[in-house]
Amino acid sequence: MSSPADAATPLDSSHPNYWGQTSVRWAIIAFFALAHGLAVWGAVHIVTHFSWATLSLGIGWYLLCGLSITAGYHRLFSHQSYKASAVVRALYLMFGAASCQNSALAWCQDHRRHHRYTDEPADPYSTSHGFLWAHIGWIWHVTPADTPEVKVDDLERDPLVRFQHNFWVPLAVMFGAVIPAAIAGLWGDALGGLLVAGFLRLVLAWHSTFSVNSFAHTFGQRAYAAGASARDSAWVALISLGEGYHSFHHRFQSDYRNGVRWYHFDPSKWLIWTLSRLGLARQLIRVPVRSREAAQSTAGGRA
Numbered sequence: 001m002s003s004p005a006d007a008a009t010p011l012d013s014s015h016p017n018y019w020g021q022t023s024v025r026w027a028i029i030a031f032f033a034l035a036h037g038l039a040v041w042g043a044v045h046i047v048t049h050f051s052w053a054t055l056s057l058g059i060g061w062y063l064l065c066g067l068s069i070t071a072g073y074h075r076l077f078s079h080q081s082y083k084a085s086a087v088v089r090a091l092y093l094m095f096g097a098a099s100c101q102n103s104a105l106a107w108c109q110d111h112r113r114h115h116r117y118t119d120e121p122a123d124p125y126s127t128s129h130g131f132l133w134a135h136i137g138w139i140w141h142v143t144p145a146d147t148p149e150v151k152v153d154d155l156e157r158d159p160l161v162r163f164q165h166n167f168w169v170p171l172a173v174m175f176g177a178v179i180p181a182a183i184a185g186l187w188g189d190a191l192g193g194l195l196v197a198g199f200l201r202l203v204l205a206w207h208s209t210f211s212v213n214s215f216a217h218t219f220g221q222r223a224y225a226a227g228a229s230a231r232d233s234a235w236v237a238l239i240s241l242g243e244g245y246h247s248f249h250h251r252f253q254s255d256y257r258n259g260v261r262w263y264h265f266d267p268s269k270w271l272i273w274t275l276s277r278l279g280l281a282r283q284l285i286r287v288p289v290r291s292r293e294a295a296q297s298t299a300g301g302r303a
């Protein structure tokens with residue numbers, strides 16, 4: 001584990017503080033406030049109108065939408081760590097839209113920039129601008145105009161990705177709110193479906209994704225990526241469906257696993273492996289054991 005002093009030390013104090021230096025996206029902030037309010041209402045609703053069916057729907061929707069971000073947006077579309085059938089890609093894009101984290105194309109553009117410029121000013125969610133900036137502040141602000149572009153032309157060639165990029169907002173409304181409300185309406189709890197599987201699920205999933213950018217770049221062990229702030233954090237892996245092994249991921253971003261050991265909690269790698277057994281995914285990339293061991297000894301388990 002890192003020491004508190006290490007965690008609080010900025011990587012490069014010459015970086016500008018981005019807070020207040022780019023325009024604020026007030027509409028996004030208003031939606032965040034509304035969603036958090038409705039999530040609190042959802043938490044109250046599930047306690048005061050408890051229903052196993054609604055709770056199960058909420059958990060199921062959390063997994064569907066969350067895995068579409070981790071195994072889909074992240075490991076498939078951003079990193080091409082495996083190939084997936086059109087049916088799987090379409091499901092990732094539909095439930096990924098319901099996670100309200102932008103289109104897959106825009107998400108991958110930000111994420112590839114994060115990997116290419118980790119901890120540098122062009123890193124959209126660099127912790128050098130502060131923990132809160134990396135967690136949520138960057139989403140509330142317009143990207144600075146001089147931010148370099150990164151290539152996503154491989155994704156632009158995918159007609160499913162292009163379609164989702166153009167229609168991700170109506171898809172988000174449909175898969176993130178209308179369908180869960182309609183399903184829960186079957187047992188007379190449409191409001192619970194909207195609040196619990198819609199907004200409570202959305203807000204919890206947001207913060208689990210954001211924790212990878214903030215907590216997993218601040219707390220934990222720099223087991224592999226010695227030169228970067230990324231760290232391995234088992235508890236972030238627990239809430240983010242396996243994404244917390246972030247030091248390994250930054251060092252070996254093309255590997256379809258983030259939790260590389262068999263005992264690491266990484267439901268996203270288990271999903272991808274299962275899809276490959278079913279013939280729905282193929283060409284899963286694994287880094288050789290000797291490369292992993294060499295990277296570990298280089299990093300020296302630096303905390």
Ligand SMILES: [Zn+2]
Pocket residue numbers: 114212213217230246250
């Ligand atoms: Zn990272």
Ligand SMILES: [Zn+2]
Pocket residue numbers: 074078079111115249253
């Ligand atoms: Zn990544």
